[in-house]
Amino acid sequence: MSYTINNKGYYGEFGGAYIPEMLYPNVEELRQNYLKIMSEKGFQKEFNQLLKDYVGRPSPLYLAKRLSEQYQTKIYLKREDLNHTGAHKINNTIGQILMAKRLGKKRIIAETGAGQHGVATATVCALMGIECIVYMGEIDIARQAPNVARMKMLGATVIPATSGSKTLKDATNEAIRDWINNPVNTHYIIGSVVGPHPYPDMVARFQSVISEEIKNQLMVHEGVEKPNYIIACVGGGSNAAGAYYHFLNDLEVKLIAVEAAGHGIESGESAATSVLGKEGIIHGSKTLLMQTQDGQITEPYSISAGLDYPGVGPMHAHLYKSGRAEFISITDDEAMKSGMKLCQLEGIIPAIESAHALAAFDKKTFQSQDIVVVSLSGRGDKDLETYIKYFDL
Ligand SMILES: *Cc1c(COP(=O)(O)O)cnc(C)c1O
DSSP states (O other): OOOSOOTTSEETTEEOOOOOGGGHHHHHHHHHHHHHHHTOHHHHHHHHHHIIIIIOOSOOEEEOHHHHHHHTSEEEEEEGGGSGGGBTHHHHHHHHHHHHHHTTOOEEEEEESSSHHHHHHHHHHHHHTOEEEEEEEHHHHHHOHHHHHHHHHTTOEEEEEOSTTSSHHHHHHHHHHHHHHOTTTEEEOOOSSOSSTTHHHHHHHHHTHHHHHHHHHHHHHHSOSOOSEEEEEOSSSHHHHHHHGGGTTOTTSEEEEEEEEETOGGGTOOBOHHHHOEEEEETTEEEEEOBOTTSOBOOOOOSSGGGOOSBOOHHHHHHHHHTSEEEEEEEHHHHHHHHHHHHHHHSOOBOHHHHHHHGGGGTOOOOTTOEEEEEEOBBSGGGHHHHHHHHTO
8 A cells, every 4th residue: 555645646535636617727737837846956956955044954853861761762852843933834835935936926825724824924925025915714813913913024914714713714715715816826825735636745745854854863863764653743734744754655664643632532622533534525635524414514623723623634534544644632631731741851842733742652652662753843932822821820
């Protein structure tokens, strides 16, 4: 079995491009060009240069000694939290802005929920001097004021989505509407391994720099290329896809995906897509998503905004269905406790998304000789308000 995408744009039975006819030319232009552009020497040179000098890559692979001692196994943290803008999302937006330039696009649109992808998109648009429009639900605008301010400072226009539940899925609908109306001059930067083919594959390739670095860095630290386990949190699944990428077809490397259980899987307030989801179509691809009996998308919940998504990307749906990855769900409380533990054992304040990945150590026992790499997808600065409220600091 293969875990990478096939030439029709599917991972197993998941993926594809289920889009309205009006969007077909936009997506088709991208599909026909993305691999060719990504393989150009000039593209690779510019991408790698920016990852190095602007993002600050390679991100360290850090042996967390005190955490390792606590859990009696060897834990390495892949420090995506040290990237410019504080998370892995910038790897993808750098790649896509260069793609947009090569395609001759003069205008960028994006959707954002909590604002992290909006900030990463506004950042690269400022870097390149390209117009940036970010669609964001009206409710999210109200609850994510610092990120709205960041986007504005970076020169982006933030347009409120006022329909439906006024959150991420409505912002996505607005972005798609915009793209249909502006097919020639606009590129739509999607923020995770979701959306119609070729987005999941393109984003996974841009994020695959994470696993490429893990291989090289493990060689230096341990004299081996592969860890025994890789653990990553999954919202849409881009940091996980990046951390898994070069190990996908190497079954010796075990993959663990961590989803947000919110208040608990049975609570009706969660984002544990693999357990609760059924096959369906969301944002242009066939995947697993949380839905009602009659196919309406269920509003997800997690304390962590980045995991608060009702679906997973098609790669992850396939990794789940095939058993290639083990899926674990972690509640708000478990994640917050693990986040605090990392602060106090290692002096690192993690994003609450990443804290979900760390909580896997309380669910699963590893051997003392195992090498376990955790994707520390982002830093906790953005979550300070949530930490303060939760722990009454
Ligand atoms: C957005 C975000 C995530 C979730 O997105 P994926 O596409 O699943 O990686 C995880 N961690 C951080 C820090 C984020 O900002």
